[in-house]
Amino acid sequence: METLEISGKTVREAVKKALKQLGLTEEQVEVTVLKKGRPGLLGLGVEEAVVRVERLAPVVAPGVEEVGDVALEVVGELVSLMGISARVEAGESQGEGEEESGKLLVDIKGDDLGLLIGRRGQTLASLQYIARLIVSKRLGARQSLTVDIEGYKERRYRSLQALALRMAEQVKATGRTVALEPMPADERRVIHLALADDVRVTSESSGEGEDRYIAISVRS
Amino acid sequence: MKELVEYIAKAIVNAPANVVVTEETGENGILVKLEVAPDDKGRVIGKQGRVAEAMRTLLRVLGAKAGTRVTLEIV
Numbered sequence: 360m361e362t363l364e365i366s367g368k369t370v371r372e373a374v375k376k377a378l379k380q381l382g383l384t385e386e387q388v389e390v391t392v393l394k395k396g397r398p399g400l401l402g403l404g405v406e407e408a409v410v411r412v413e414r415l416a417p418v419v420a421p422g423v424e425e426v427g428d429v430a431l432e433v434v435g436e437l438v439s440l441m442g443i444s445a446r447v448e449a450g451e452s453q454g455e456g457e458e459e460s461g462k463l464l465v466d467i468k469g470d471d472l473g474l475l476i477g478r479r480g481q482t483l484a485s486l487q488y489i490a491r492l493i494v495s496k497r498l499g500a501r502q503s504l505t506v507d508i509e510g511y512k513e514r515r516y517r518s519l520q521a522l523a524l525r526m527a528e529q530v531k532a533t534g535r536t537v538a539l540e541p542m543p544a545d546e547r548r549v550i551h552l553a554l555a556d557d558v559r560v561t562s563e564s565s566g567e568g569e570d571r572y573i574a575i576s577v578r579s
Numbered sequence: 580m581k582e583l584v585e586y587i588a589k590a591i592v593n594a595p596a597n598v599v600v601t602e603e604t605g606e607n608g609i610l611v612k613l614e615v616a617p618d619d620k621g622r623v624i625g626k627q628g629r630v631a632e633a634m635r636t637l638l639r640v641l642g643a644k645a646g647t648r649v650t651l652e653i654v
Binding site: 433436437440441442443474475477481482484485486488489492493496497 | 582583586587590591629630632633634636637639640641643644
């Protein structure tokens with residue numbers, strides 16, 4: 360463990376100096392005052408303060424790696440309990456922007472996983488929801504986690520982006536509103552994001568639950 | 580069927596020891612009954628039944644493989 364003994368005019372100043380040298384914050388160290396120091400009088404009897412600053416062992420919040428291990432275990436267990444033989448691999452999601460990329464991703468790999476994706480990706484969405492719930496409960500904090508199957512979501516998101524742009528062109532050309540087929544929340548989000556920067560069209564969700572869909576129309 | 584529900588329920592409740600899952604086969608396929616501590620009931624049902632709904636969706640995969648209907652009942 361790193362320690363540093365350092366002196367200064369006052370305790371405060373000595374600690375400041377030490378932290379600067381170590382490049383740490385006050386929360387990361389333990390300070391022991393060795394000599395309090397005396398301001399002295401008219402330059403007589405001045406004594407510098409001496410402190411010992413010791414770096415504390417970092418308090419580890421569950422790091423990405425630990426979350427990853429738990430996530431892999433949970434998703435693997437769920438899949439096998441569903442009677443499906445597949446491998447699970449950890450990865451990072453490649454989504455758009457900072458918010459999306461770098462998030463924990465568990466990809467399920469194997470043959471014939473259509474059943475696990477389900478109609479409109481519903482089974483996959485449920486699997487992700489349950490996996491998130493279990494992982495969050497285990498680690499005592501909400502965890503963001505994406506579960507994918509053979510890159511299904513990545514591919515789906517990309518084709519949805521293309522669809523959004525195509526439909527936007529159509530709306531601009533005809534002036535008519537286009538309603539897309541119902542989609543789950545994450546897919547609707549992809550569409551909204553794809554059109555967010557387009558000043559000429561606007562996207563809006565309507566309908567409830569499973570029937571919620573997006574309509575693209577000319578921005579008035 | 581029952582193992583999947585048991586695994587999920589035990590992992591999300593506060594009192595896993597009180598989780599009891601039974602399974603019976605009837606005319607309408609397989610009925611899975613999930614029993615948890617009263618305080619945990621909300622956890623296995625979820626807001627607007629989301630958790631229960633997700634469990635049912637996952638059970639459907641097992642049902643499809645076994646060629647039967649699976650019903651989940653929370654008691």
